[in-house]
Amino acid sequence: MVSELSDIAGATASPAQGGAAPRDEAAQHRPADHDPAAALRRKWRSRLYRWDVKGSPYAFVSPFFLFFVAFGLFPLIYTGWSSFYRVELTNLDAREFVGFHNYTRLFQDEFFWNALRNTFTIGVISTVPQLLMALGLAHLLNYRLRGSTFFRVAMLVPYATSVAAAALVFTLMFGTDYGMINWALGHLGFGHTDWRAGTWSSQIAVSSIVIWRWTGYNTLIYLAAMQAVPSDLYESAALDGASRWQQFRHVTVPMLRPTILFTIVVSTIGATQLFGEPYLFGGTGGEKGGSAHQFQTLGLYLYEQGWTNYHLGRASAIAWTMFLLLLLIAAVNGLAARWLRKSQ
Amino acid sequence: MGTTTKSHRHRSRRTAAVALAAVAALGASLLAGCSSDSGNTSSPGSSGGKGKTTITVGTFGVFGYKQAGLYDEYEKAHPNITIKENVIERNDTYYPQLLTHLAAGSGLSDIQAIEVGNINEVVTTQAAKFEDLSKASGVDKSNFLPWKWAQATTADNKTVALGTDIGPMAICYRTDLFKKAGLPTDRTKVGALWAGDWSKYIAAGKTYKKSAPTGTTFMDSAAGLYQAVSNSYSERYYDSSGNVVYKTSPSVKTAWNLAMEASTSGLTGKLKLFDKAWDQAFANGKFASLPCPSWMLGYIQEKSGDSGKGKWDVAAAPKPANWGGSFIGVPSAGKNKAEAVKLAAWLTAPEQQAKVFAKQASFPSAPGAYDLPAVKDAKHAYFNNAPIGEIFASAAKSIPTLVIGPKDQQIYTAITDVGILQVEQQGKTPAQGWAAAVKEINNALDQ
Numbered sequence: 001m002v003s004e005l006s007d008i009a010g011a012t013a014s015p016a017q018g019g020a021a022p023r024d025e026a027a028q029h030r031p032a033d034h035d036p037a038a039a040l041r042r043k044w045r046s047r048l049y050r051w052d053v054k055g056s057p058y059a060f061v062s063p064f065f066l067f068f069v070a071f072g073l074f075p076l077i078y079t080g081w082s083s084f085y086r087v088e089l090t091n092l093d094a095r096e097f098v099g100f101h102n103y104t105r106l107f108q109d110e111f112f113w114n115a116l117r118n119t120f121t122i123g124v125i126s127t128v129p130q131l132l133m134a135l136g137l138a139h140l141l142n143y144r145l146r147g148s149t150f151f152r153v154a155m156l157v158p159y160a161t162s163v164a165a166a167a168l169v170f171t172l173m174f175g176t177d178y179g180m181i182n183w184a185l186g187h188l189g190f191g192h193t194d195w196r197a198g199t200w201s202s203q204i205a206v207s208s209i210v211i212w213r214w215t216g217y218n219t220l221i222y223l224a225a226m227q228a229v230p231s232d233l234y235e236s237a238a239l240d241g242a243s244r245w246q247q248f249r250h251v252t253v254p255m256l257r258p259t260i261l262f263t264i265v266v267s268t269i270g271a272t273q274l275f276g277e278p279y280l281f282g283g284t285g286g287e288k289g290g291s292a293h294q295f296q297t298l299g300l301y302l303y304e305q306g307w308t309n310y311h312l313g314r315a316s317a318i319a320w321t322m323f324l325l326l327l328l329i330a331a332v333n334g335l336a337a338r339w340l341r342k343s344q
Numbered sequence: 345m346g347t348t349t350k351s352h353r354h355r356s357r358r359t360a361a362v363a364l365a366a367v368a369a370l371g372a373s374l375l376a377g378c379s380s381d382s383g384n385t386s387s388p389g390s391s392g393g394k395g396k397t398t399i400t401v402g403t404f405g406v407f408g409y410k411q412a413g414l415y416d417e418y419e420k421a422h423p424n425i426t427i428k429e430n431v432i433e434r435n436d437t438y439y440p441q442l443l444t445h446l447a448a449g450s451g452l453s454d455i456q457a458i459e460v461g462n463i464n465e466v467v468t469t470q471a472a473k474f475e476d477l478s479k480a481s482g483v484d485k486s487n488f489l490p491w492k493w494a495q496a497t498t499a500d501n502k503t504v505a506l507g508t509d510i511g512p513m514a515i516c517y518r519t520d521l522f523k524k525a526g527l528p529t530d531r532t533k534v535g536a537l538w539a540g541d542w543s544k545y546i547a548a549g550k551t552y553k554k555s556a557p558t559g560t561t562f563m564d565s566a567a568g569l570y571q572a573v574s575n576s577y578s579e580r581y582y583d584s585s586g587n588v589v590y591k592t593s594p595s596v597k598t599a600w601n602l603a604m605e606a607s608t609s610g611l612t613g614k615l616k617l618f619d620k621a622w623d624q625a626f627a628n629g630k631f632a633s634l635p636c637p638s639w640m641l642g643y644i645q646e647k648s649g650d651s652g653k654g655k656w657d658v659a660a661a662p663k664p665a666n667w668g669g670s671f672i673g674v675p676s677a678g679k680n681k682a683e684a685v686k687l688a689a690w691l692t693a694p695e696q697q698a699k700v701f702a703k704q705a706s707f708p709s710a711p712g713a714y715d716l717p718a719v720k721d722a723k724h725a726y727f728n729n730a731p732i733g734e735i736f737a738s739a740a741k742s743i744p745t746l747v748i749g750p751k752d753q754q755i756y757t758a759i760t761d762v763g764i765l766q767v768e769q770q771g772k773t774p775a776q777g778w779a780a781a782v783k784e785i786n787n788a789l790d791q
Contacts, residue, residue: 086791089440090469090750092447111787171620178624197769284618285436285757291765292780307440309754309788 076323083317089310102317112318114293115301118203122278122297123271126207126214131263134215135256138222139248152223155216166209167280174205174281196281199294206295209277214270218263225259226252257340265333272326275299298322395424397680399687402430402453404438407508407670408704414696418687425683435459446473449677454684455691458505458671463495465750466505466673471498475674475681478503482689491745492709496671505673506692507709509700511637512739513572513661515545516644519728520655521560521632525552531730535660542573542602542662549611552632562611564622564631566603566768567760569612572635573599575746576665581756582749588789590755591782600759604774607767614768616761623647629655637667638707638736645726658730664739666746669709707736714740751789758784 083102085095106112141151158166173180174195182192195201229252237247253260274297279286281295287304289296296304298318306315401409407429409415415427430453432438439462445451458466466474477483478501485493485503492507515538519529527548528534538544549562556562563569574580577595582588590596606612613631615622625631626647636644636658644656672691674684690696697708698718705724713719714737722733763781766772772780 088791089443089447090465109787175624176621178628194769283616283620285761288757288761291762292770308436308757310440310443311791314791 079316079319082313083320085313087313089312102313106317106321111293111301115296115298118295119272119274119297122203122207122274125203126210127267127271130211130215131218131267134218135222137219138226141223142226152220155219158213159217163276164280166213167277170209171281196290202290202295206278206281221259221263222256225256229255261337268329269326272322273299396426397424397683398426398428399680399684400428400430400453401455403457404432404435406704407457408700408706409691412699412703414691414699418690446470446675452675452677454674454678454680455672455688456675458673460669461753463671464748467496467498468750471502471504473676474504475676475685476502477506477685480685480689482686487694487710487712489709489711495748505671506688508670508672508692509706510709510740511639511666511668512707512736512743513635513637513665513667514658514735514739515633515661516636516656516658517633518629518655519657521557524557525555527552531657531659538662540662545662546602546606549606550609553611559630561613561631562633563606564613564625564634565615565617566607566612567617567764568634569606570599570603570760570764571667572665573602575667576663578744579747581752582747584747586749603764604767612768616765635661638705639668641705641724641727653726654728656726657728658732658735660735661739664742666743707740754788755785758788
């Protein structure tokens with residue numbers, strides 16, 4: 001792999017020199033040839049061969065990069081450019097440059113801060129229980145079980161369910177008058193909760209959809225990592241008299257550290273971009289995230305500004321702020337990882 | 345993930361294979377799920393084979409043209425034309441897409457529908473991108489209600505779209521609940537209860553409440569009442585010169601106060617319109633009445649189901665008002681403009697509007713249709729055979745010419761979904777609800 005990479009790296013260098021290289025090499029060969037036609041053919045063949053060797057890897061990887069440029073990089077840059085303008089979806093031609101105004105206004109925008117706060121709290125109450133449960137479930141699945149394949153596939157089913165289906169079912173379950181959860185709570189003697197109207201209740205409801213969908217996915221990742229832990233570690237721990245719990249705490253968890261960090265990073269990114277679950281939980285006009293925006297995440301606020309109020313410039317600025325936030329989070333995670341490695 | 349393969353256990357390979365197969369199958373079904381959505385947006389404006397011209401019609405929700413057999417009829421009369429409809433379910437997804445297509449000048453259908461909440465914005469900002477239909481052959485201005493025609497016409501007399509339906513309002517009520525609460529059930533007597541004054545509607549609600557069947561309320565929501573009252577004026581969120589005046593406009597103030605009175609007196613079911621809980625309340629007969637524009641009858645029938653058959657009836661509203669309705673226009677970037685204009689003119693002619701009404705209860709914006717038997721004699725079996733043609737036509741004739749503005753929809757949503765809902769569902773005071781709505785509107789209007 002390493003040598004291939006350096007080949008590619010070498011190949012990148014020559015086109016940068018302006019396509020002069022092949023011509024020079026051809027010139028060196030010319031005096032040795034006697035039959036001009038055969039020489040020409042040979043020259044072409046070797047040229048084609050060289051192009052093939054140098055060019056093919058690019059051709060093979062190009063689909064991804066072409067798609068990335070079209071659907072990843074271009075929107076990113078275009079959004080960044082738009083964020084410096086006052087531009088309305090209703091009149092895209094009338095742009096007006098406003099500098100950093102779309103960013104600075106976010107500091108005074110209470111709707112933005114509310115969305116940021118909601119994104120954070122929903123992120124915490126969905127990610128923390130989710131990862132803890134995933135760890136526990138992975139530990140259980142790591143035992144020799146009857147029908148372990150069934151359980152593993154079952155774990156992945158929620159992940160493969162579409163957000164829309166999951167959110168619709170959960171919205172029905174959290175219904176005020178006819179919801180299953182209120183019905184069950186009613187049997188336990190609790191009054192009816194209007195889940196969507198309250199701040200905490202709505203955020204818990206949204207988080208429960210996220211937890212339901214993603215716990216299995218993380219479980220399988222943990223399970224994969226657990227199966228890579230050498231069994232002699234457990235054996236020696238057992239010989240030293242460690243209980244199951246101690247084995248879990250002092251062997252499994254430390255061995256899983258990189259994986260745990262990975263799932264935290266992925267879950268954090270997912271939580272920052274949370275959109276579908278609260279949007280669908282909100283019902284009609286779900287982008288408001290409730291009448292007091294009590295479960296409006298940054299993703300929903302972006303959508304509301306862009307596609308309900310048609311302020312594309314403001315929406316772009318929110319999008320880029322989210323992107324910068326994610327970079328910040330990634331940096332913090334990187335630092336944490338480095339610190340963990342050092343402390344080991 | 346690659347570490348799974350390190351497992352030495354016997355079954356692991358099969359496990360992995362099964363898991364992979366399961367994931368692949370589910371993944372495939374997800375992709376299939378996605379791709380079925382894209383049926384909405386297939387090749388607009390393309391020409392069909394065999395020299396036929398395909399006219400595409402982009403709509404949201406159910407316009408009823410296909411259901412009323414109008415496309416078939418037109419294709420039969422014009423053998424070289426085929427018509428294809430691209431439907432998007434909800435206008436809040438449809439309209440932003442229309443705007444982006446207009447800006448790009450591609451992806452447009454030959455005919456595009458526009459909802460009344462967006463028509464002013466289209467007229468003020470997108471008029472250059474639509475064909476002028478005022479002078480097109482087959483279009484007769486006198487066929488349309490003057491206010492409907494004016495809503496889709498620019499200051500320099502360019503008509504960008506033709507009116508399809510309007511939403512004259514009545515009050516739909518449940519005779520069984522009215523009877524139990526000691527109110528009259530006959531539709532003329534019911535209409536007389538509150539004729540001419542919305543506050544009499546609330547007074548009737550207070551009478552209802554005194555002996556209301558348990559678990560029911562007089563009306564569904566304060567938001568529906570707010571919408572009905574505010575629309576029965578000629579000025580609402582904008583004045584005629586385009587200034588935002590909702591803070592001082594008498595219609596908004598009256599409507600807000602009445603809605604708040606209804607809500608704080610316990611006359612409303614505190615529901616959000618078009619929400620799941622609203623649907624469930626229809627099915628379970630939880631409220632006795634609601635202001636209903638003509639197009640809502642189908643919705644009520646669907647959600648109330650068989651158990652509500654014969655229990656609903658329709659009475660005249662206190663004041664005539666319009667709620668909803670649409671237009672169709674021909675984008676200039678379309679491929680078959682000439683044919684599309686002809687089709688649009690034909691679809692909005694009184695005869696065709698009457699046919700749509702007979703099928704879909706979308707009320708015609710062409711008064712010429714009101715005297716056609718399909719409208720004049722129309723009765724609705726589900727609603728106790730109420731003479732809906734007569735009720736809605738008499739409302740339609742005296743609907744005030746309402747000034748509409750570009751951001752009507754955002755202002756309306758902020759007042760109902762933020763202001764009113766905070767009072768109804770979160771226990772805020774009316775003053776707090778109003779303050780929240782104003783803040784919301786300021787944020788929505790600020791570019």
